[in-house]
Amino acid sequence: MLQSTLSDLSKKDFTTAVFHQALLLYRANLLDVDHIRELMAAEFPEATARVKHRSTRAPKRRTKRTRARQYKPDDLLTPEKAARVLGLSAKTLANFRSAGGGPLFIKLANRTIRYRHADLKAFIEQGVKQNTSQY
Structure with missing residues (x-):
């Protein structure tokens, strides 16, 4: 009209x-x-x-919610999962393997690297310091 x-x-x-x-x-x-x-x-x-x-319509979630995975001490983790547990990148773990000084790892096959969850926890505990003079 x-x-x-x-x-x-x-x-x-x-x-x-x-x-x-x-x-x-x-x-x-x-x-x-x-x-x-x-x-x-x-x-x-x-x-x-x-x-x-x-x-x-329900609003879309912007981020994917994930629950923190609970691992057993003997669980074998890929370098990506181990890096996530430590809060590092997989490349940093590869550098640790090459230069030494990182967490203990297991080489299963030609290029198959795994980390035990207990070894990752031990690596974290080894890095606990009370002050900077303990380095």
Whole structure:
């Protein structure tokens, strides 16, 4: 109805004008929110349905929740899992293996490296110091 008289406006400009007029009427207490919703549903049924659908959907989680894995002392961990336990990178563990001074590891096959969880805990306990003079 109003759109036919304002045919030279783009759809976006027309929608902006309708919202602006509705807001002015609401502020003047000539329209209430329920009446505005009814008008919007009549003029823009697909937009109203889309908004209702969005509001009922559960919000997406931004990060994946993971529970801390509990390992047994004899569990054999890959370098990636061992690095996660120690808070290091897998590359740092590889450097430790090459240069020495890191946690004990097991070489099972040609390139298969594993770490016992108990050895990782012992490595952590070995690094506990009370002050900087104990290095």
